[in-house]
Amino acid sequence: MSTNKITTQKVNFKVFRFNADEDYLPYYENYDMEVTSEEVVLDILNRIKWDHDGSFSYRRSCRHGICGACAIQVNGRQTLACKENMSNMIELFGNELTIEPQSTKRAVKDMIIDKGDFWQKHDAIKPYLISDIDENPEHEHLVTPEEAEELNEADLCIQCGACHYACPVVEVNEDFFGPAAFAKAYRFEADVRDNAHTTRLLELHEEKQGLWDCVKCFECAEACPKDVNPIEKITKLHQMLFREGVATSNVATRHAVAFKHSIARYGVLDEGGMVLYSERAAIVKHIPLALNMFVKGKIVPPWGITKSENLDEIQKLIKSSSTAKF
Amino acid sequence: MGKLRYALFTGCTAKQSTPEQMMSTLAVAEKLGIELVELTEASCCGASHLQDYDDFLSLVLNARNIAYAEKHELTMVTICNTCQLNTAMTKHRLDNNATLKARVNEKLGEVGLEYKGTSQITHFLYAIIDDIGLDKVKEMVTTPLSQFNIAPFYGCHNIRPSELQNETHKTPENPYNPRSLDDLIIACGGVSVDYEEKNKCCGFHVELQAPKTSAILAGKAVAGAMDANADWMVTPCPLCHLKLDTQTGHLSEAVGREVALPVLHMQQMLGLALGCSAEELGFKHHVEKVNFV
Numbered sequence: 001m002s003t004n005k006i007t008t009q010k011v012n013f014k015v016f017r018f019n020a021d022e023d024y025l026p027y028y029e030n031y032d033m034e035v036t037s038e039e040v041v042l043d044i045l046n047r048i049k050w051d052h053d054g055s056f057s058y059r060r061s062c063r064h065g066i067c068g069a070c071a072i073q074v075n076g077r078q079t080l081a082c083k084e085n086m087s088n089m090i091e092l093f094g095n096e097l098t099i100e101p102q103s104t105k106r107a108v109k110d111m112i113i114d115k116g117d118f119w120q121k122h123d124a125i126k127p128y129l130i131s132d133i134d135e136n137p138e139h140e141h142l143v144t145p146e147e148a149e150e151l152n153e154a155d156l157c158i159q160c161g162a163c164h165y166a167c168p169v170v171e172v173n174e175d176f177f178g179p180a181a182f183a184k185a186y187r188f189e190a191d192v193r194d195n196a197h198t199t200r201l202l203e204l205h206e207e208k209q210g211l212w213d214c215v216k217c218f219e220c221a222e223a224c225p226k227d228v229n230p231i232e233k234i235t236k237l238h239q240m241l242f243r244e245g246v247a248t249s250n251v252a253t254r255h256a257v258a259f260k261h262s263i264a265r266y267g268v269l270d271e272g273g274m275v276l277y278s279e280r281a282a283i284v285k286h287i288p289l290a291l292n293m294f295v296k297g298k299i300v301p302p303w304g305i306t307k308s309e310n311l312d313e314i315q316k317l318i319k320s321s322s323t324a325k326f
Numbered sequence: 327m328g329k330l331r332y333a334l335f336t337g338c339t340a341k342q343s344t345p346e347q348m349m350s351t352l353a354v355a356e357k358l359g360i361e362l363v364e365l366t367e368a369s370c371c372g373a374s375h376l377q378d379y380d381d382f383l384s385l386v387l388n389a390r391n392i393a394y395a396e397k398h399e400l401t402m403v404t405i406c407n408t409c410q411l412n413t414a415m416t417k418h419r420l421d422n423n424a425t426l427k428a429r430v431n432e433k434l435g436e437v438g439l440e441y442k443g444t445s446q447i448t449h450f451l452y453a454i455i456d457d458i459g460l461d462k463v464k465e466m467v468t469t470p471l472s473q474f475n476i477a478p479f480y481g482c483h484n485i486r487p488s489e490l491q492n493e494t495h496k497t498p499e500n501p502y503n504p505r506s507l508d509d510l511i512i513a514c515g516g517v518s519v520d521y522e523e524k525n526k527c528c529g530f531h532v533e534l535q536a537p538k539t540s541a542i543l544a545g546k547a548v549a550g551a552m553d554a555n556a557d558w559m560v561t562p563c564p565l566c567h568l569k570l571d572t573q574t575g576h577l578s579e580a581v582g583r584e585v586a587l588p589v590l591h592m593q594q595m596l597g598l599a600l601g602c603s604a605e606e607l608g609f610k611h612h613v614e615k616v617n618f619v
Contacts, residue, residue: 076522077502092500168527172542213536215543216374217527218486222501229487238378252535259376263387267369269338278534289573296611298343298572306341309367313437317386321433324380 007037009090015048015056016100018107026107028098029053035086042070042081044099045111058111065225068160072111073100078162080225102165117170118161121177125185125204130196147192154187154233156226163220163230169213176210179220179230186233189240198246205241205248212238212252242324254278257326264318267308272299330457333395333445334362335413337406337564338370344564346608350593351405351450353607357466357600358458362403365394371412374531382429388416389430389441401446403453405593407483407563410449414494417447449484451562451592452495455506460513468601470515474618476595477519477556477587478507479547479570481563482527501525507562507592514599521554523547530569538580544569545581552587557618562592572613588616 011033018026031052035044042060049056059069063082070081075093089097099111106113163179164170170178185204188194204211211234220230238256241247255278262270272290276283293299308314340348355362368391370376372384392413395402404410420427421443431440448456454463485491485501492498499506504525508518529536529543548570551559561567567589570577574586590598594607598619609616 075502092503168529168543169532169536169539173536173539176539210536213532213539215482215527215529215536215539216531217482219482219527221487235378235381239381242379250535255534256375256379259370259372260379260383263370263372263376268341269370269373271338271342275534289576292613293343293572296613297345298611298613300342308369310437313367313390313439314369314387316437317390317433318383320436321386322380322383324383326379 004037008034009037009095011035011086011090012096013044013048014096014098015110016098016104016107017056017110019110020108026104035090037085037087039086040082041072041074041079041084041086041089041099044086045070045072045081057109066158068158071102071160071162071225073102073165074098076100078102078166078223080160080162083225102161115161117174118159118164118178118180121164121181122159122184124209125177125181125188126196126200127184127188129188129191129194130200131193132195141193143192150190150192151187152190152229152232152236153226154183154190154228157183157187157228158226160225162223162225163228166219166223168217168219169210169215173210173213175208176213177204179214179234182211182214182237183220183228183230183233186237189237198244201237201241201244202246204237205246207250212250239324242326245325247326251278251282253326254280260318260322264315266305267311267314268305270302270305273302329359329361330453331361331363331400332403332453333398333400334364335368335371335391335395335402335404335409336364337404337409338373339564339568340405343568344591344611346611347405347564347567347591347593349606349608350591350597350602353602354593354597354600357597357602358454358463360458363398363400365391365402367391367394371409373408374412377412384412385416385419385426386430386433388413389420390434390437390439392417392445392447393434393439393441395445395447396442399444401448401453403448403450405450405562406565407449407481408565410447410494411483411490414447414490417443418490418493446494448494449562451484451506451510452497454596455510456496460509463510463596464513464515467513467515467599469599471511471595471599472515472517474516474557475519475555476511476516477521477551477554477559478511478524479528479551479559479561479566479589480504480507480525481561481566484562485525507560510592510596511560514595516595516599519551519554519556521550521556523550528566528569530565533569537576540569541573541576541580544573545577545585548574548577548585548587549581549583552585556587558588558590558616560590560592560595564591567591574614586614588612588614588618590616
């Protein structure tokens with residue numbers, strides 16, 4: 001039995017309210033409540049509905065961090081309401097908490113959002129095993145523990161959307177598939193039973209969906225309540241494209257490879273050369289910026305770059321350690 | 327307390343596109359009585375892009391950099407958030423995976439080096455907060471920045487993933503409500519400005535492949551700081567600095583309004599408060615003019 005004493009604190013909740021059928025604009029309702037250290041965020045949503053306003057709407061189902069229905073935002077942090085302890089929230093943000101839906105611009109009623117974009121993108125990556133299976137197989141398709149390990153827990157995703165709506169690129173580019181869809185794609189790409197391998201990988205590599213547009217902010221890794229670490233999976237998809245030798249040349253793939261070339265030559269980056277290698281003829285669009293930077297002493301010509309000392313070590317290591325193909 | 331000594335991993339930009347960052351790092355270190363031993367053998371950290379291409383190679387190269395810090399028996403200090411991320415990530419992975427560490431050391435052995443895991447890796451911002459302390463910094467301030475509203479811009483790779491980042495310094499940081507840079511602003515006598523974008527992404531890493539996304543994110547950050555009445559912004563990351571400082575025209579176009587603020591490196595802000603001159607801090611290298619010094 002826990003020896004921790006249950007404590008109570010007064011918390012002010014500022015709660016997002018909106019009914020798309022009736023309201024022109026959303027508004028925030030204030031609720032002051034005594035909160036015990038034992039409660040989770042979902043308990044607060046229940047208490048708002050049961051004790052204060054029966055019309056308050058939110059999604060909930062399992063209460064065990066499995067169904068992913070109750071994800072919302074607390075002070076801008078994507079939060080699975082049934083999993084997050086109130087005492088953690090108070091410790092993080094203090095006694096004034098703002099409760100909002102995952103994406104305020106997609107709100108339908110209070111905490112309930114239209115999650116259509118999430119599901120469309122999730123479906124678009126073919127989130128299932130694609131495999132020719134004998135109708136009457138004589139053997140099981142055995143997966144070794146080592147092979148199962150390759151999924152890197154990508155299969156733990158509960159589709160709550162926390163990473164998707166935490167992603168700043170999803171916010172500004174509606175074509176971007178987002179961290180959840182890419183992590184799901186990895187889950188099947190890494191599965192030895194899947195036969196769609198290169199086909200799915202190359203479809204993902206299409207520029208529009210933006211596999212290469214991830215800004216590397218780690219918001220998704222931070223937001224995920226199941227520690228799926230979507231950005232790690234996006235990185236692994238990038239590596240897979242190179243490892244399998246199917247990455248085609250675009251500005252992003254050339255940019256990644258340019259690092260190797262520059263490091264091999266100088267140890268450090270040749271910043272201008274990197275842009276030229278990545279952009280090719282399109283470098284002309286960077287000329288005005290480059291001139292601005294040049295007059296401020298921000299551009300070092302290739303002959304002015306200070307090479308790393310013991311560069312021969314770096315060159316030797318690149319030769320002996322590099323495995324990617326491009 | 328003896329003199330603080332660190333192995334300095336400058337990263338690439340400090341030697342090229344942000345010379346003012348290198349100048350101000352050295353100027354501030356001198357004021358604070360810190361000795362920095364520059365790791366002149368270090369290579370680029372891969373900036374999260376080499377990591378997309380060849381994971382193992384990036385581990386080997388970063389482990390080599392750390393091995394040089396270990397040779398000096400010093401904590402490695404980084405002055406770029408992305409260097410910090412990739413170096414600390416390498417350390418974390420090697421220290422927690424003996425097989426991987428052995429594979430990397432097999433390669434390093436070819437050039438007579440070994441990664442042991444004995445050096446800590448921390449960003450200069452946290453080294454100052456942990457090892458000198460903000461109270462001490464406050465005592466050393468000669469020119470309090472009291473007339474300025476200063477907008478902190480944290481940069482993703484110092485605060486996320488928080489589990490990794492919090493391994494690298496003693497003062498805990500919450501990525502949803504970070505304090506370090508705000509506290510440094512306050513220690514320098516300034517007023518720290520709160521705005522939504524302070525812990526968000528500047529978009530630097532997709533500047534080439536998704537210029538529009540990149541410009542919107544950076545534009546929103548500057549707009550957020552302006553709307554919160556900031557006189558200028560400050561960041562511990564030279565990549566954020568490049569994004570926010572050098573192309574305000576693009577940013578303005580992307581967000582549909584004029585956005586521009588002077589953006590200082592964390593070291594420059596501290597340098598101002600400690601009495602360094604504008605020349606020492608390299609303000610002439612800024613694209614967006616630093617018009618208040």
